[in-house]
Amino acid sequence: MIERINRGRVQASGVLLGPGDDAALVAAPDGRFVVTTDMLVQDRHFRLDWSSPEDIGRKAIAQNAADVVAMGAWPSAFVVALGCPADTALEFVDGLSDGMWAEAARAGASIAGGDLVRSRELVISVTAFGDLRGGAAITRAGARVGDTVAVAGRLGWSAAGLAILTAGSRPDDVAEALAAHRVPQPPYAAVLDTVTTGVTALTDVSDGLLADLGHIAESSGVAIDLDSAALRDPALERLAARMDADAAQWILTGGEDHAFAGTWSPETDLPAGWTPIGRVCAGHGVTVDGATRPGDAGWESFGGVDSAVPGRSR
Amino acid sequence: MIERINRGRVQASGVLLGPGDDAALVAAPDGRFVVTTDMLVQDRHFRLDWSSPEDIGRKAIAQNAADVVAMGAWPSAFVVALGCPADTALEFVDGLSDGMWAEAARAGASIAGGDLVRSRELVISVTAFGDLRGGAAITRAGARVGDTVAVAGRLGWSAAGLAILTAGSRPDDVAEALAAHRVPQPPYAAVLDTVTTGVTALTDVSDGLLADLGHIAESSGVAIDLDSAALRDPALERLAARMDADAAQWILTGGEDHAFAGTWSPETDLPAGWTPIGRVCAGHGVTVDGATRPGDAGWESFGGVDSAVPGRSR
Known part of the structure; x- marks a missing residue:
């Protein structure tokens, strides 16, 4: 299965060593790397009756790439751990993987490695990396009055x-x-x-x-x-x-x-x-407009019902 | 919960920016970084009646750190995505986190960030990073006759x-x-x-x-x-x-x-x-001793029964 997922894929230039060894090797020309990770769980972060496997793959990569970009960093690589039931269709994994690779390419990167295990429900865990190209990380802490x-x-x-x-x-x-x-x-x-x-x-x-x-x-x-x-x-x-x-x-x-x-x-x-x-x-x-809007809370990880609901970044 | 997990933790020197922003920032003085990821699923890779939360946390980090070291790289940081049922005890997450931090420290690193989501079964996804300190990555491909x-x-x-x-x-x-x-x-x-x-x-x-x-x-x-x-x-x-x-x-x-x-x-x-x-x-x-041992296959991700069985590295 892992061979099937990786067959014919072309790694981005920053991935110096891709899947197949104990670990991958990714370039970090800046001397630092930005890293973020998100876990998506079936029927909570995505639903198979609402989205195609390709859609789910694209979205899983996109939300992680967005976190990298939100630091002012250029996406360089992703790794993906996938847990899926033993009866998961090969075509589902193919579609998921195709979607991930497509979005990784749109972000200028590729998928450097991963893990594949059996689980009761589908779980997708993506970790994304980025390079700051010599710039400062742009955090949430720098806003100044008047901006x-x-x-x-x-x-x-x-x-x-x-x-x-x-x-x-x-x-x-x-x-x-x-x-x-x-x-x-x-x-x-x-x-x-x-x-x-x-x-x-x-x-x-x-x-x-x-x-x-x-x-x-x-x-x-x-x-x-x-x-x-x-x-x-x-x-x-x-x-x-x-x-x-x-x-x-x-x-x-x-x-x-x-x-x-x-x-x-x-x-x-x-x-x-x-x-x-x-x-x-x-x-x-x-x-x-100068007034608070009561009740406008954002997404809460452990709130709500067990249906697909908006994801969150960290 | 995320605040609780991170309270009082001291990051390793290579973690330049820890949890709390869109992404973390990790030093890569070598200009490259080694990366590996493993997913552990409850009742498949660990059992709550066999191991304490601390044990499970230590092992999750250890198996990823070992993959980094197996490339000849010094562990620099980890990120952890955790999926857990809504009724998971706070004490379980505390213990898991304590075990992870202890093993990360034994490996010379710390936990730079993560994600926490709700899932039906416990799922732990660890991604580990390492620095080659200017050396070549030691792959599986270099063995020579006579070694x-x-x-x-x-x-x-x-x-x-x-x-x-x-x-x-x-x-x-x-x-x-x-x-x-x-x-x-x-x-x-x-x-x-x-x-x-x-x-x-x-x-x-x-x-x-x-x-x-x-x-x-x-x-x-x-x-x-x-x-x-x-x-x-x-x-x-x-x-x-x-x-x-x-x-x-x-x-x-x-x-x-x-x-x-x-x-x-x-x-x-x-x-x-x-x-x-x-x-x-x-x-x-x-x-x-010059003879093959038939039937001595290693661990297969999708084989076996759904009980805790040995993990695997990639």
């Missing part, structure tokens, strides 16, 4: 797709939302091409915009106020109206789009791909 | 412990075997202090000596013949006799002691801690 808050990538569309799948009944014209839920498209390159100057704090949006900006606010010892008008998305509002849903709620609390949120020095002209959505202020917490 | 085959560390004791636990009835004086099964003690330092000269191929023994030497033989395009007399262990034979078991079988096919097996240039005096057990020859396959 502009901006996002790159889409917000709320994955939450809309999840709402559609959960409701079961499908209004027309929802393909975009379903695709957003099944295969997030984090704008890796747009972020990495622009974070070299002026960005003071950076994160990916995986727990929901309010929750993830809350992490920046807490780590940086500041408050953040968002401008609701800047967050509006007419296409998402039209979709929400057809579902009697609240587009703002999707935008503010939906994770899994793996957009990026950052704070920028006010002297910096926001680069292409970034949309200003608010301001860093003195204080603590995150507000919208 | 000496040698081992560092104990063989068969973990298999003996597993046999005792499986049998249920416990003869006297089995504490050593039970401890060997519960907490392997790979001789990291002894290996890393000695592999600088003369070693041509190296692996850790996780699938069983015959299987792992088989990997070296296949990768190197050579045969290996072992000397049964050199492998004898009188204490293990006494234990085996009391259980009507075969010590040689434990030694040749038991994994999980995470001893190390290497091939050494015949010009090299074997360093302290290494015991010669055989010779590299022309041909293919692994023999004992």
